Each structure stands twice: as C-alpha cells, then as structure tokens.
Amino acid sequence: MSHPDFLAERFEAHRPRLHAVAYRMLGSFAEADDAVQEVWFRLSRSQSRGIDNLGGWLTTVVSRVCLDMLRSRTSRGEEPLEPDRRPEPVAGPEQDALLADSVGVALLVVLQTLTPAERLAFVLHDLFAVPFEEVAAVLDRTPAAARQLASRARRRVRGAQAPDADVRRQRVVVDAFLAAAREGDFEGLLKVLDPDVVARAENWVNAGAAAVARGAASFAHAARQARTALVGGLPGAVVLDAEGRPERALAFTVVRDRIAVIEFFTEPGRLAAAGIVLVP
Missing domain, CATH: 3.10.450.50 (Nuclear Transport Factor 2; Chain: A,)
Known part of the structure; x- marks a missing residue:
C-alpha cells in the first residue's frame, strides 16, 4: 500500500471522532463536514511521516479549524453573550462526568451562548477528555486559563435546559x-x-x-x-x-x-x- 493510501486509511479511522468534535463545536452537520475536509487537506499537504501521535494532531487541527470558523461567525455579527466573570466553585470529577454525559444534543442550543474559546474548552475537555494542557495549546493560553474557560462554560450548561431525554x-x-x-x-x-x-x-x-x-x-x-x-x-x-x-x-x-x-x-x-x- 502506498503512503498516500495508508494515510487516507488512517485518517478515515479517525473521521468519526473528528466529525463528533466538529459537530459539537459548530452545531451544524454541514459545517462539521467542511471542517473535517479541511483537516484532510492540511494532513495531505503536511509532512505526515513526522507526526508521532496522529490522533492528537488531528484533534488539535480540527479544533483550530472550528475555532477559526466560530470567530469568523462573530466577525460577521453573530455576537456571543458576554461571559459571566464571577468565580465558580470547582465541581468534582463525578459531577463533571455526569454533566458531560447529559448534555449531548443540548450543545446545539446552549453553546450558542458561549464565546468561541469557552465552547472549545468545554467541548474538548468535558466531552472528549482532552487534557487542559492540550486545550491550552490550541487556544494559545495557559492551562489555568483554559480551565477557567471550561468552568464558565460548564456553569452556563448547568443552568440551561437540556433536550428531552425521553x-x-x-x-x-x-x-x-x-x-x-x-x-x-x-x-x-x-x-x-x-x-x-x-x-x-x-x-x-x-x-x-x-x-x-x-x-x-x-x-x-x-x-x-x-x-x-x-x-x-x-x-x-x-x-x-x-x-x-x-x-x-x-x-x-x-x-x-x-x-x-x-x-x-x-x-x-x-x-x-x-x-x-x-x-x-
């Protein structure tokens, strides 16, 4: 098997996760498809033989693509709500896991109230268990700042009405x-x-x-x-x-x-x- 074919096969194995991340970030199947396709273009043009952790690399790239798309929305006038600056008590890991499991489709509605950075921090960490160190690298911020962004987002999600579970x-x-x-x-x-x-x-x-x-x-x-x-x-x-x-x-x-x-x-x-x- 040629290297391009091998690379395409490896990419397809990661596509479902990439699409899941993009869909929860963007709230649109069409935009998620576009984001994943852009990741493939970037991978096919990269020096892929030097990528040690392809899954981590792809998650980082799709996150940055989605972040750019969200910021583009804002620049066109789709302004998010101003984030609440009040400190929030830190929830336990069990509570966070239950929250992440319960939101699912709620992100389609709730995430519209978040800033792009808050949305990315919450989706990557709370829904896909990406460490804050990696979230921080995508956002070009410190891990502490990434943690605070996810905390603000988590508070908004807790206060929102989730979709009917029945x-x-x-x-x-x-x-x-x-x-x-x-x-x-x-x-x-x-x-x-x-x-x-x-x-x-x-x-x-x-x-x-x-x-x-x-x-x-x-x-x-x-x-x-x-x-x-x-x-x-x-x-x-x-x-x-x-x-x-x-x-x-x-x-x-x-x-x-x-x-x-x-x-x-x-x-x-x-x-x-x-x-x-x-x-x-």
Whole structure:
C-alpha cells in the first residue's frame, strides 16, 4: 500500500471522532463536514511521516479549524453573550462526568451562548477528555486559563435546559410536526415549534417559529412521503427515492416538548454520512 493510501486509511479511522468534535463545536452537520475536509487537506499537504501521535494532531487541527470558523461567525455579527466573570466553585470529577454525559444534543442550543474559546474548552475537555494542557495549546493560553474557560462554560450548561431525554416524548412531538406539515396546518406547526427554532440545510438557515412554520407548511407533499427514522441518533424523518435510497432527511432537537432545531439533509454526501436508520 502506498503512503498516500495508508494515510487516507488512517485518517478515515479517525473521521468519526473528528466529525463528533466538529459537530459539537459548530452545531451544524454541514459545517462539521467542511471542517473535517479541511483537516484532510492540511494532513495531505503536511509532512505526515513526522507526526508521532496522529490522533492528537488531528484533534488539535480540527479544533483550530472550528475555532477559526466560530470567530469568523462573530466577525460577521453573530455576537456571543458576554461571559459571566464571577468565580465558580470547582465541581468534582463525578459531577463533571455526569454533566458531560447529559448534555449531548443540548450543545446545539446552549453553546450558542458561549464565546468561541469557552465552547472549545468545554467541548474538548468535558466531552472528549482532552487534557487542559492540550486545550491550552490550541487556544494559545495557559492551562489555568483554559480551565477557567471550561468552568464558565460548564456553569452556563448547568443552568440551561437540556433536550428531552425521553425518546418516546420526542417522537410524539416530531410526529405532531409531520402531521401538521402534511396538512399544511400553520397553527399546528406553531404549537410544536420553539419560538426561537432554527432550521438549516447545506445552503440556508431559517429562524423563528413563524418563518419555519411557513416553510414547513409548503413541505406538505414531501411530508406525506416521509418515513419515521433516526437521523444522526436524533428523532427524524426520511424521504426515499424510487430505489429506496434516502433522497432527503430531517433531524429534530426537542427541548421542553418543542422543536428547537431542525437539520435538513439533501446533499448526497451528507445523507450518506448522516447515519439514517428507519424506525418501524
């Protein structure tokens, strides 16, 4: 096997973790795909034979790529909330592990309130167990500063409402959305959408219950063909083509019995990577 092929094979082995880091950092499958692809470009152009710890190198690079993307958002006017400067008591490791295990999809909503540096410190350390020394190197700060950033982020996550954990309750909400979409029922859609719901696809973003409901009401024909599914581990729906292959898919984040995030998949590559599982 040639070195380029060997390198590609090793990269593919790390891709799921890289995508998981990027998705939790960015809150968007499309942007996570872009970030991971950028990491591959950088790896393929690097002197890879000199990399001793490929996994650590890739995690560092994807983190820096995501950090640049988050800072670019801020420069375009997507301002994060000003971080609270009050000191926080240090939680025990058991509490931190429970917190990290519980947030999962909550990051799609909660992390929008964090600065890019806070988001990176929390995701890398609390969700992926990256030591603060390595987090600090990515951020170009001291380990103590990285620890403080994660502490601020942790406080915000603790104070936020996590997505509903009951899968059956989530399914009821999603099924109500699809039923309303099939009928073009605008009021019915509003009942299951969070006022600040965000819907996004590869090349567009829609926000606010009224705007998303209007868009969903025009989705009636496709909604009638939609099959119940899990999409990326989230409750969702998929429309199949004549050959039984996914043609489009939706993944839903449910918070307090309302839909807070809708992720659309229409691009073939994203559909293939979305982990779609039909539910009887």
